[in-house]
Structure formats: C-alpha cells, structure tokens
Amino acid sequence: MSSIASLNSDSKSELHRNVADFKPSVWGDYFVQYASEFKEFDQNIVAQIETRKSDVRNMLVSKIEKPLAKVHLIDSIIRLGLSYHFEDVIEEVLQHIYDDYVKNGEITNFEDNLCSLAVLFRLLRQQGLYVSPNVFNKFKDEKGNFSERLLSSDVEGMLSLYEATHIMVHGEDILEEALAFTTTHLESIVNQLSYSYAIKVxxxxxxxxxxxxPRLEARNYISIYEHDPSHDKNLLILAKLDFNMLQSLYQKEFGNLCKWWKELDVPNKLPYARDRIVECCFWGLGVYFEPQYSQARKMVTKFFVIATLIDDTYDAYGTIDELELFTMAIKRWDNSCLDNLPDYMKFLYRTILDLYEEIQEDMKNEGRVYVSNYYKKEFIKYIQGMMTEARWLTNNYKPTPEEYICVSREASGYVLLNITCYIGMGDSAIEDIFKWVSNWPKIVTAANVLCRIKDDIVTSEFEQKRGHVSSFVECYMEQYEISRQAAIQEGQRRIVDAWKDMNEECLRPTKVPMPFLTRILNICRVMEVIYKDKDNFTNTEGELKTFIKALLVDPVPI
Structure with missing residues (x-):
C-alpha cells in the first residue's frame, strides 16, 4: 500500500481519522551512503589522539601549588567533549580539591574572583559533590543584593555565575537571586560586548x-576555545581530532540505521506517520555519545522510531476500535494476534515484536535474560497509557492536570525508554537497576514531568487543531479558568522544579551509579534542545537540521 487513501480501504471510508499534515524527511537518503559493517579509522589519527591524550593526562596529574589552573583545565576538557577519556583522573583531581578547599560544605581559602569560584562550584556539583552556594554572598552589597558595582564590568564572572545557577536544588534562594541578576544584566549588555564575548553570552x-x-557543546566550544588567546594548542588539536573521529563513527551508525529504515519501507507502509529516522538517530546520540555505546545507540534509536510510529497511530490515524484491538494484541504479546488487526497495524505489530526478539537475543548472549521481561512489562503499560488517552479523546473527556500527569507516566513510555537505554550498558546494568527505574524513583518522576510538559507547551496548539487529547496546558486552563499564557507559565515553573529534583538526586550518595542517572539527564537535555521554542522533531527545517549538520555532516576544520 502506498498512500493513506489505500490504507483507508482497510476500513470503512467514512471513518474519521485525525490525520496530521507531517512534512517529509529533510534528509532523504543522505546518510545511507555511510552504511557499512566496518569503519577503519586512520591509524595515524588514532596514534596522534593517543599521544595527545597522554600529554593532557600528564597536565591533569602534575603537581602545582594553586588548583586554579586545574579547575579551568578540567572545565575546558569537559566543554570540549573530551572528559570521557579522563573520567578517572578528573574524579581524583576534583576530589582532592574538594578535600582541600571545602569544609562542612563551604568553599574556603580558594581564589576570590567570581569566575573561578563559580566554575569550581559548578564542576563540584556536576561531579555529585555537594558544595554550598553561600560562597557567593561575598559578591553582595550592604543591602543584600548582588553588587552591580562589583560585577558590572566582570562579564566572565557573571557568565560563570549564570551557568552555575542551573545546578541549583530546592531552597537555594541565593542561586535564584543570582540567576535573575545575571540573566537581566547579561541580556542588557550583550549588544555592547565585543563580537567574541557576545557570541558566548x-x-x-x-x-x-x-x-x-555534550556533543553540541563540544562543537560550539571548540570554536570559542580556539579564539581564546590563552588556549592550549595540544588540547585544541586533540578536541578537533577526537570530534572528527567520533563524527565518522556516528555517520556509519546513522547510515546503517537509515538503511534499516529504508528496507522496512515505513513511508509506504505507514504514510500517515512521521519519516524521522535521522532525528531518531540524533535522540540516540543525545542519550550517549561515547564510542563504546554504539550498540546501545542502535537499540535506543529503533525504540524511538517505534515510539514515533505508535504515537502517530494512536494520536493521528487509528480509529478507536482499531486501537482497542491493537492494545489487546500488545497485552497478549503473541504473533497469533496478527489475524485480527488491519494490515497497517500488522506491520507495526511485527516491527515491535522484531525489536523485542532482537533485545531478547542480545540479552541471552549477555546472560541477562531477565531484562527482556522488564521491557515487555513496561511496553504493555505504555500502550495501555496511550489507549487511555485515546479513549479520553473519543469521549471528549477533560482530565484534571494531576490526572493527566498521572496517566502520562505510562503514556509517555518514560520508564520503558530508560529500560531501553540501560539494556545497552552492559554488565553494570544489573537487575537492581531495572527494579529501581521500574519503581518510579524521584529523578524519573521529575524527568517524566519535564519531558511531557516541555512537549505539551510547544505542540499543544498544533495538535488541538486536528483533534488531540487535551495537553497539560489545556487541562490547566480548564481547571483554573486561566489564559494559555498563564497555564504555560505554570508548566514552566514545574519544569524548573523538575530540574531541581534531578540535580538533587545526582548529589552523592546517589541511589544508583552516576552513568545511569546521566542517561536520565541526557534525555531531558535532548528535550531542552529539540523542544526549546517549538517542536523541532516534527518540524525539522529549523534548529534541529542545523544541529545534525554540525554534528554529522560538517567536520571541524583542523
């Protein structure tokens, strides 16, 4: 079948379908050219990288009187996207600095300049080490406000403080004040700054x-660092070589996944659905960029593809009767259910089971067969949540905001997504990790709220035009009889609170090892990037196209 018209022949032509007007892929077959089983890296480049890594490691472990240089070196390494090479030594250096300069949570006897203090504060918090923000009180005036006299000329300090405030947890009023102060002042002076400073701000x-x-930050920071007169040439060249080597790895991965998509022939079999394989690959890359997670990126990307197809089936195409049949078939999880489904749903059902069988095979080979049971259980919950929302739409039911958020726990498939992310993380993903994430810990609850509300704020007006279950925005407007803008402000307030919850959960001692928490943070970071002002996943001509081009098409000039 090659059109929506022919799909409609499966059922009565008068059935109403809320078909969305999704634009075709902006990438076509571009990435298929990179598909290959093996990718041989230039051994000369690999040798250069290893030599330069050794030099950087020596810089990190060298003994110096003052830790200031180490702090700024670590900051540059992280922002250049190189920290995955030096995790052990960065941990060691920051722990030493913490032991020497932090007493009872307070930074003491460190440099007094705002930039260095703010960078140190941010790095320690990022490392999971609690440090009090009280150190910033010294930059206030006698009235208790941040001193314009002290800070107005210190653009670097204000920018560093601004960045530090985003790792705040609940109850940190001084960071709330600092965020408001630095935002206002940076916005007011940005057009008066030199070109290079203005770009940074x-x-x-x-x-x-x-x-x-991390990859977008690396691409951006390489160009900023290059124009810094004090930059370390060895570190800069390492960052460029490493970026381009990883880019060639990602190109191969994107190529193989685009080839898989082409062979599935989804645009012809499900023409109502979004053709977003490249954007799904970008999601996978956002969850983990490190080279050792190549197989994990493949699995997560396939999951994002299937989730997109399910979303468009439940939200945009399937009739309520068809969706009830499909939901029952998923609950039974058996190929024998295919007979009762319309042809287009048979294809979707087979695709879901094919991925499950691929996961099962991988987990059997790794001796972790229990994982596929967690995946299957959460997949069924996910589909049931989607079905609840479809029934709400059919019955014109308007849930309360809290009822909506509650059902979104399942309909978003957020735990399922995390389980899929953890599948590819090897032996460290023991069964306790899957039990933990399945029980909706605080960080997972917060991340789900953030992802759902972030999506709703930018997509709700478009979706309501074609008929769609009420979003958080509509639910809140109706419940409290307020304007759309006021409901959006409430959503944004909840997103801010969700980030505070997540930041708090990443402070030591953590419930699970940090790499598992990082996946949760990274999923939220993808949301922050793709759904900044609009739905760049669905409308791919804008920023997302630029980001993919920067990471996957254009190499960094050496």
Whole structure:
C-alpha cells in the first residue's frame, strides 16, 4: 500500500481519522551512503589522539601549588567533549580539591574572583559533590543584593555565575537571586560586548551548559576555545581530532540505521506517520555519545522510531476500535494476534515484536535474560497509557492536570525508554537497576514531568487543531479558568522544579551509579534542545537540521 487513501480501504471510508499534515524527511537518503559493517579509522589519527591524550593526562596529574589552573583545565576538557577519556583522573583531581578547599560544605581559602569560584562550584556539583552556594554572598552589597558595582564590568564572572545557577536544588534562594541578576544584566549588555564575548553570552542565554547536549557543546566550544588567546594548542588539536573521529563513527551508525529504515519501507507502509529516522538517530546520540555505546545507540534509536510510529497511530490515524484491538494484541504479546488487526497495524505489530526478539537475543548472549521481561512489562503499560488517552479523546473527556500527569507516566513510555537505554550498558546494568527505574524513583518522576510538559507547551496548539487529547496546558486552563499564557507559565515553573529534583538526586550518595542517572539527564537535555521554542522533531527545517549538520555532516576544520 502506498498512500493513506489505500490504507483507508482497510476500513470503512467514512471513518474519521485525525490525520496530521507531517512534512517529509529533510534528509532523504543522505546518510545511507555511510552504511557499512566496518569503519577503519586512520591509524595515524588514532596514534596522534593517543599521544595527545597522554600529554593532557600528564597536565591533569602534575603537581602545582594553586588548583586554579586545574579547575579551568578540567572545565575546558569537559566543554570540549573530551572528559570521557579522563573520567578517572578528573574524579581524583576534583576530589582532592574538594578535600582541600571545602569544609562542612563551604568553599574556603580558594581564589576570590567570581569566575573561578563559580566554575569550581559548578564542576563540584556536576561531579555529585555537594558544595554550598553561600560562597557567593561575598559578591553582595550592604543591602543584600548582588553588587552591580562589583560585577558590572566582570562579564566572565557573571557568565560563570549564570551557568552555575542551573545546578541549583530546592531552597537555594541565593542561586535564584543570582540567576535573575545575571540573566537581566547579561541580556542588557550583550549588544555592547565585543563580537567574541557576545557570541558566548548569547549562546549561554539560549542554551545553558548544564541543559545542553555534550556533543553540541563540544562543537560550539571548540570554536570559542580556539579564539581564546590563552588556549592550549595540544588540547585544541586533540578536541578537533577526537570530534572528527567520533563524527565518522556516528555517520556509519546513522547510515546503517537509515538503511534499516529504508528496507522496512515505513513511508509506504505507514504514510500517515512521521519519516524521522535521522532525528531518531540524533535522540540516540543525545542519550550517549561515547564510542563504546554504539550498540546501545542502535537499540535506543529503533525504540524511538517505534515510539514515533505508535504515537502517530494512536494520536493521528487509528480509529478507536482499531486501537482497542491493537492494545489487546500488545497485552497478549503473541504473533497469533496478527489475524485480527488491519494490515497497517500488522506491520507495526511485527516491527515491535522484531525489536523485542532482537533485545531478547542480545540479552541471552549477555546472560541477562531477565531484562527482556522488564521491557515487555513496561511496553504493555505504555500502550495501555496511550489507549487511555485515546479513549479520553473519543469521549471528549477533560482530565484534571494531576490526572493527566498521572496517566502520562505510562503514556509517555518514560520508564520503558530508560529500560531501553540501560539494556545497552552492559554488565553494570544489573537487575537492581531495572527494579529501581521500574519503581518510579524521584529523578524519573521529575524527568517524566519535564519531558511531557516541555512537549505539551510547544505542540499543544498544533495538535488541538486536528483533534488531540487535551495537553497539560489545556487541562490547566480548564481547571483554573486561566489564559494559555498563564497555564504555560505554570508548566514552566514545574519544569524548573523538575530540574531541581534531578540535580538533587545526582548529589552523592546517589541511589544508583552516576552513568545511569546521566542517561536520565541526557534525555531531558535532548528535550531542552529539540523542544526549546517549538517542536523541532516534527518540524525539522529549523534548529534541529542545523544541529545534525554540525554534528554529522560538517567536520571541524583542523
């Protein structure tokens, strides 16, 4: 079948379907050219990288009197996207600095300049080490406000403080004040700054470091670092070589997944659905960029593809009777259910079971067969949540905001997504990790709220035009009889609170090892990037196209 018209022949032509007007892929078959089983890296480049890594490691472990240089070196390494090479030594250096300069949570006897203190505060918090924000009180005036006299000329300090505030937890009023102060002042002076400073400030105001994707930050920071007169040439060249080597790895991965998509022939079999394989690959890359997670990225990308097809089936195409049949078939989880489904749903059902069988085979080979049971259980819950929302739409039911958020726990498939992310993380993902995430810990609850509300704020008006279950925005407007803008403000307030919850859960001692928490943070970072002002996943001509081009098409000039 090659059109929606022919799909409609499966059922009565008068059935109403809320078909969305999704635009075709902007990438076509571009990435298929990179599909290959093996990717041989230039051994000369690999040798250069290893030599330069050794030099950087020596810089990190060298003994110096003052830790200030180490702090700024670590900050540059992280922002250049190189920290995955030096995790052990970065941990060691920051722990030493913490032991020497933090007493009872307070930074003491460290440099007094705002930039260095703010960078140290951010790095320690990022490392999971609690440090009090009281150190910033010294930059206040006698009235208890941040001193314009002290800070107005210190753009670097204000920018560093601005970045530090985004790792705040609940009850940190001083960081709330600092965020308001630095935002206002940076916005007011940005057009008076030199070109290079203006670029840095605009970038941070647009996408703060803590909420940006590491690869995007690396691509951006390489150009900023290159123009810094004090930059370390060895570190810069390492960052460029490493970026381009990883880019060639990602190109192969994107190519193989685009080839898989082409062979599935989804645009012809499900023409109502979004053709977004490249954007789904970008999601997978956002969850983990490190080279050792190649197989994990493949699995997560396939899951994002299937979730997109399910979303468009439940939200945009399937009739309520068809969806009830499909939901029953998923609950039974058996190929024998295919006979009762319309042809287009048979294809979707087979695709879901094919991925499950692929997961099962991988987990059997790794001796972790229990994982597929967690996946299957959460997949069924996910579909049931989608079905609840479909019934709400059919019955014109308007849930309360809290009822909506409650059902979204299942309909968002958020636990299922995390389980899929953990599948590819090897032996460290023991069964306790899957039990933990399945029980909706605080960080998972917060991340689900953030992802759902972030999506709703930018998509709700478009979706309501074609008929769609009420979003958080509509639910809140109706419940409290307020304007759309006021409901959006409430959603944004909840997103801010969700980030505070997540930041809190990443402070030591953590419930699970940090790599598992990082996946949760990274999923939220993808949301912050793709759904900044609009739905760039669905409408791919804008920023997302630029980001994919920067990471996957254009190499960094050496």
């Amino acid at each position: 605009k970038h941070s105001l647009r996408q703060t470091l803590h909420k940006n994707l």
